[in-house]
Amino acid sequence: MNKKKIQGFLSQYKVLALLTAIAVIWIFFGWLTEGDFLTPRNFSNLLRQMAITGMLASTMVLVIVLTEIDLSVGYMSGLLGGIAAILDVNYHLSLAANVSVILVLGVMIGLVTGYITAYMRIPSFIATLGLMLVYRGGVLGLTKGITVGPVSKDMVVIGQGYLPETLGNLLGVVLFALFCFIAYRTRQNRKFHKLAIPAMWQEIGKLVLCGAAILAFVVVLDSYEGIPVPVLILLFIVGAFTILSNKTVFGRHIYAIGSNIEATRLSGVNTERVRLIVFGLMGLMCAFAGLTTTARLAAGSPSAGQDGALDAIASCFIGGTSMRGGIGTVNGAMIGAVIMASLDNGMSMMNVDTFWQMIVKGSILILAVWMDVASGSER
Amino acid sequence: MSEYLLEMRGIVKEFSGVKAIDGIDLLVRPGECVGLCGENGAGKSTLVKVLSAVHPYGTWEGKILFEGKELKAANIRETEAAGIVIIHQELMMAPYLSVTENIFLGNEILSFGGFMDYSAMYARAAKLMDEVHMSDINVAMPVMNYGAGKQQLIEIAKALNKNAKLLILDEPSSALTETETKILLDLIKDLKRKGVACVYISHKIEEVAEIADTVTVIRDGTHVGTKPMAELDKGKIIAMMVGREIKNLFPREEHPIGDVIFEVKNVTCWDPTNPERKLVNDVSFQLRYGEILGVAGLVGAGRTELMSKIFGCYKGIHVGDVYLEGKKLNIKTPRDAVAHGICMVPEDRKRQGIVPLMAVGHNITLTVLNRHTGLGMIKGEEEMSVIHQQIDRMRIKTAHALLPIRGLSGGNQQKAVVAKMLLTMPKVLILDEPTRGIDVGAKYEIYKLLFELARQGISIIMVSSELPEVLGISDRVLVMGEGYLRGNFVNDSLTQEQVLTAALGKKPSLAA
Numbered sequence: 090m091n092k093k094k095i096q097g098f099l100s101q102y103k104v105l106a107l108l109t110a111i112a113v114i115w116i117f118f119g120w121l122t123e124g125d126f127l128t129p130r131n132f133s134n135l136l137r138q139m140a141i142t143g144m145l146a147s148t149m150v151l152v153i154v155l156t157e158i159d160l161s162v163g164y165m166s167g168l169l170g171g172i173a174a175i176l177d178v179n180y181h182l183s184l185a186a187n188v189s190v191i192l193v194l195g196v197m198i199g200l201v202t203g204y205i206t207a208y209m210r211i212p213s214f215i216a217t218l219g220l221m222l223v224y225r226g227g228v229l230g231l232t233k234g235i236t237v238g239p240v241s242k243d244m245v246v247i248g249q250g251y252l253p254e255t256l257g258n259l260l261g262v263v264l265f266a267l268f269c270f271i272a273y274r275t276r277q278n279r280k281f282h283k284l285a286i287p288a289m290w291q292e293i294g295k296l297v298l299c300g301a302a303i304l305a306f307v308v309v310l311d312s313y314e315g316i317p318v319p320v321l322i323l324l325f326i327v328g329a330f331t332i333l334s335n336k337t338v339f340g341r342h343i344y345a346i347g348s349n350i351e352a353t354r355l356s357g358v359n360t361e362r363v364r365l366i367v368f369g370l371m372g373l374m375c376a377f378a379g380l381t382t383t384a385r386l387a388a389g390s391p392s393a394g395q396d397g398a399l400d401a402i403a404s405c406f407i408g409g410t411s412m413r414g415g416i417g418t419v420n421g422a423m424i425g426a427v428i429m430a431s432l433d434n435g436m437s438m439m440n441v442d443t444f445w446q447m448i449v450k451g452s453i454l455i456l457a458v459w460m461d462v463a464s465g466s467e468r
Numbered sequence: 469m470s471e472y473l474l475e476m477r478g479i480v481k482e483f484s485g486v487k488a489i490d491g492i493d494l495l496v497r498p499g500e501c502v503g504l505c506g507e508n509g510a511g512k513s514t515l516v517k518v519l520s521a522v523h524p525y526g527t528w529e530g531k532i533l534f535e536g537k538e539l540k541a542a543n544i545r546e547t548e549a550a551g552i553v554i555i556h557q558e559l560m561m562a563p564y565l566s567v568t569e570n571i572f573l574g575n576e577i578l579s580f581g582g583f584m585d586y587s588a589m590y591a592r593a594a595k596l597m598d599e600v601h602m603s604d605i606n607v608a609m610p611v612m613n614y615g616a617g618k619q620q621l622i623e624i625a626k627a628l629n630k631n632a633k634l635l636i637l638d639e640p641s642s643a644l645t646e647t648e649t650k651i652l653l654d655l656i657k658d659l660k661r662k663g664v665a666c667v668y669i670s671h672k673i674e675e676v677a678e679i680a681d682t683v684t685v686i687r688d689g690t691h692v693g694t695k696p697m698a699e700l701d702k703g704k705i706i707a708m709m710v711g712r713e714i715k716n717l718f719p720r721e722e723h724p725i726g727d728v729i730f731e732v733k734n735v736t737c738w739d740p741t742n743p744e745r746k747l748v749n750d751v752s753f754q755l756r757y758g759e760i761l762g763v764a765g766l767v768g769a770g771r772t773e774l775m776s777k778i779f780g781c782y783k784g785i786h787v788g789d790v791y792l793e794g795k796k797l798n799i800k801t802p803r804d805a806v807a808h809g810i811c812m813v814p815e816d817r818k819r820q821g822i823v824p825l826m827a828v829g830h831n832i833t834l835t836v837l838n839r840h841t842g843l844g845m846i847k848g849e850e851e852m853s854v855i856h857q858q859i860d861r862m863r864i865k866t867a868h869a870l871l872p873i874r875g876l877s878g879g880n881q882q883k884a885v886v887a888k889m890l891l892t893m894p895k896v897l898i899l900d901e902p903t904r905g906i907d908v909g910a911k912y913e914i915y916k917l918l919f920e921l922a923r924q925g926i927s928i929i930m931v932s933s934e935l936p937e938v939l940g941i942s943d944r945v946l947v948m949g950e951g952y953l954r955g956n957f958v959n960d961s962l963t964q965e966q967v968l969t970a971a972l973g974k975k976p977s978l979a980a
Contacts, residue, residue: 275848275849278847278848278849278850279849279852281849282849282850282852282853283853284849284852284853284856332845336845336846336848337841337844337845337846338837338838338841338846341830341834341837341846342837344823344825344826345823345826345830345834347825348823348824348825348826349819349822349823349824351819351820352814352819352820352821352822352823353823353834354781354801354802355779355781355802355812355814355820355821356802356806356834356835356888356889357802357803357805357806357807357835357892358803358834359801359803415823415824415825415826416825
């Protein structure tokens, strides 16, 4: 056994390995379900299922990069979704007002977690383990243990609606134009600062690949009902978090803290505030996830969101986030979320018992962390 | 049987095609001490890792003979069984376990039934303590009660317990005071007489010169030479290490010194773990514009604590005022300090200086990233051009600006940390042990940089445990001892003896 070689391979071709894993899983389920798994309809379903995990994973990845963890996200989103259902069903709040209230509430609850961890110095593992039970108690108390529903039609759109075909196509075109524009601007800027510029054919090749991916995405979804609204929301979130983590000072500080909090503090960075805000964002994403869950089920269920934390954390680790912090990308986490959703969706289509699904998903989480450990060099 | 205890011949070790060491020989006779010298990155650690089977047999070329037999170890346990024990730079002790438990860790004496036989272990541990001249140590006490110097000797006792015939000491004195170092060197001499051979790896040439019988010098992974110490002196070893004669280790340059810009008044810091004890005791000093102020003292004199307090990162209770340009500053966090124009290059580069997973370039811009943004986003290209400027200016050797900093040598990492702090345009720059663990060439470049900065009007406080460095660089020298300020000298024909006497003295003797 050449350990070094395996380590090198795992770390160098992680993304490639992940995409291959997705292909293998899809072909496998496609074959077992005689092609049903690979239909546009199921693809659309799969993405909708993945949207909620994806929302949570997009911030969870930053939380893990900080070497923190948030075990409470599932129940927090359940609580926020439950409150949304109550506000809608019992108090007939308008959708806009309801969404605003829930998002603000989410940020506030997230900031509480952040305050407890960053300022009161309670390890996030313990803090969120406790909060998990608090939120669960909260949702049981508020809903009195029964499902709150049905919610209004307006609300259902968030979870079950689709974007009209023309709008979807337009979105694809705008997205592609944006990518082209960014590539152009980067080139100009690099020229201005006298930095090396990548070859033109590389740049064009990248854009062509990108365009093809967007085209395939839009065409496949259009051939069913269009882009699902939760997937659209997720796309915006992923875009925002990609920019946040790669292009902002705040994002850079997150990675610096994850890699060496002491050196970062001594460089004059307010490390407590960064951690506080990341947990605030985590709360915001819980609000999105909670709203989407409630809208999808058309009701607030006291048991909603139970597996949220596990799915989100597993997505991050599958997607190459390092358990030791400092490493991890939002895009990687999204690939992880697709893998988790594919397993869920495929096993459900094959009528695999729920208990088996749980066993498989739990094992996948451990396997993903093992991959991280095996591919990591000594630190 | 050959005359050598250890023969390493023609060792070649490649890392993905790059030769880290290329044909190195290392020969050790029984009972001999061989000094292994080389700059950082010369390949000393790699050689040690080959010997100790961290890189197991088969992953390198060449031959290792130990007591005439070829050594083909697959792991550290096998090399230790053969009688080769490595004592690492960083002490590997479990602080809450007792001295005895540490000595026998992994080698426990068991009684019937697989239980630990504490009586037997205590007895043996006490005997070992005698052997390392430390009979006064209580072997049942947790290791953390003893300082770094004693822990180092406990490590050696642990090695002796494994019947070591050859000790490899990798920078054993880097955390020790001079007295502790002397005890360590005496012990090694004693062990030599008992027939234990050793390989002594150190940046401190004085120690090598004192203890080694033979010196092997390597540079850039190649074998430069092996000579008996009798034919060598400090200067010759350094010349062999760097491949050039460094006539002047300290490139002293004249620079104008202005009025007082920075003042520290009545600083006292209490020990965070023992609130009765004062680590810094009522210290006040002044710093002038463009002045380089050296802060000397033995390990534990309270220098780092004083600097931490000034920079706003002291963990315990502290009092005292800091004035910059006549204004009293309220510094509660490092962020406040940086905002006021006070920067610090911390003592522990690995733990406090670098962000290991991040690119060299991104490490450098960490302090000033906010300046290079538009619409909330980092202007990546503008940042890159700043990074390239700094890498050129500091002559940081890296294949690419965006490679993780942890792959760089200590000296280059340190230059990046200094660059990071300089970008904030500080008025006062504090450097805590800026040249610790970096090679001679990189040290020289850092000294040159300090003089250049002083000429530009930056006031510098340099804490250093190396007296020649303090005397070679500073305009004025503060001496601390046991938390007190014990000396304040203008560096004019000041001698090491004077500084040491002040550091050890009982009463504060303020001159100048």
